Amino acid sequence: AMRDASLWVEARDRAARGLVDEVLRRSALGACSLPLALLDIAASLDDPWAVAVKRADAAGVALARKLLDRQRPRPALTLVGFSLGARLVMRCLEEIADSGADGAHDLVENVFFLGAPLAARPARFRKARTVVSGRLVNAYSSRDWMLNLVYRSKAWSLVGVAGATPVPNALSCGTLVDLENLDLSDLVNGHLAYPHVMPQILARLKLDTAAPTLVLDDALAPPDASSPPDQAPPARHHA
Numbered sequence: 001a002m003r004d005a006s007l008w009v010e011a012r013d014r015a016a017r018g019l020v021d022e023v024l025r026r027s028a029l030g031a032c033s034l035p036l037a038l039l040d041i042a043a044s045l046d047d048p049w050a051v052a053v054k055r056a057d058a059a060g061v062a063l064a065r066k067l068l069d070r071q072r073p074r075p076a077l078t079l080v081g082f083s084l085g086a087r088l089v090m091r092c093l094e095e096i097a098d099s100g101a102d103g104a105h106d107l108v109e110n111v112f113f114l115g116a117p118l119a120a121r122p123a124r125f126r127k128a129r130t131v132v133s134g135r136l137v138n139a140y141s142s143r144d145w146m147l148n149l150v151y152r153s154k155a156w157s158l159v160g161v162a163g164a165t166p167v168p169n170a171l172s173c174g175t176l177v178d179l180e181n182l183d184l185s186d187l188v189n190g191h192l193a194y195p196h197v198m199p200q201i202l203a204r205l206k207l208d209t210a211a212p213t214l215v216l217d218d219a220l221a222p223p224d225a226s227s228p229p230d231q232a233p234p235a236r237h238h239a
Contacts, residue, residue, distance in 0.1 A: 049150060053117075056084040060091025067092070067107045068099055076109035076133060078213040080202075082194055083147075085216030086116035086163070093128040110134040112205055114184075115144060115163040115194055117151050122168050122178065129178050137180045137205060138167050141188035163191075 067077070081089035089111060096104050111132050118124065129136050144164045151161040166181035182204065187197045194201070195217075207213070 060088040064095035078110040082114040082217040086113040120160040139182040146191040
């Protein structure tokens with residue numbers, strides 16, 4: 001069972017409530033006042049967002065250490081990360097790549113990012129590609145206005161966010177492209193819609209359900225300070 005509620009869930013729910021209230025309150029004042037209202041609401045999310053990102057990154061490092069410590073040979077995992085779970089997976093892959101450990105490229109077979117709060121910069125995804133032996137997929141929705149709002153206001157990024165736009169894909173690794181971009185805009189009309197259409201998303205991803213899979217979403221328990229540093233984050237495991 002999870003020990004604490006996700007701060008990202010708190011942040012996004014607060015944003016949703018605030019935006020609805022703001023739209024209703026300002027509808028008589030004209031649309032020109034709405035952008036400033038959105039920025040005011042996003043600014044109020046600073047603390048939950050910053051803490052949630054920090055905890056996701058720490059959990060990603062913990063997961064990487066757990067995978068590196070696994071007795072081998074073991075079947076390579078498929079990792080599916082939604083929202084901050086996607087950020088956790090990216091940090092895990094970076095930690096594995098930085099480890100330089102023998103057999104590091106045999107730990108993870110496929111990776112699927114869903115609604116990822118990550119900058120759409122190719123370099124970071126190429127680094128992840130070096131330790132993923134199979135598919136690397138960025139699934140996004142251009143209709144995810146909530147992710148766009150919160151990420152751009154908190155990360156101060158001039159590039160797009162990967163969960164709402166395709167990541168440029170310029171190079172190849174052997175016979176595999178760096179990254180597959182999958183547009184889910186017809187299925188996902190907002191960040192909160194992902195859980196409701198997950199079966200359809202997984203079908204479109206052509207996910208091999210027979211492979212050992214870890215699904216990490218944004219309802220992640222933050223690392224317990226009393227737990228050993230190599231304790232992996234909670235996740236749903238599919239054999």
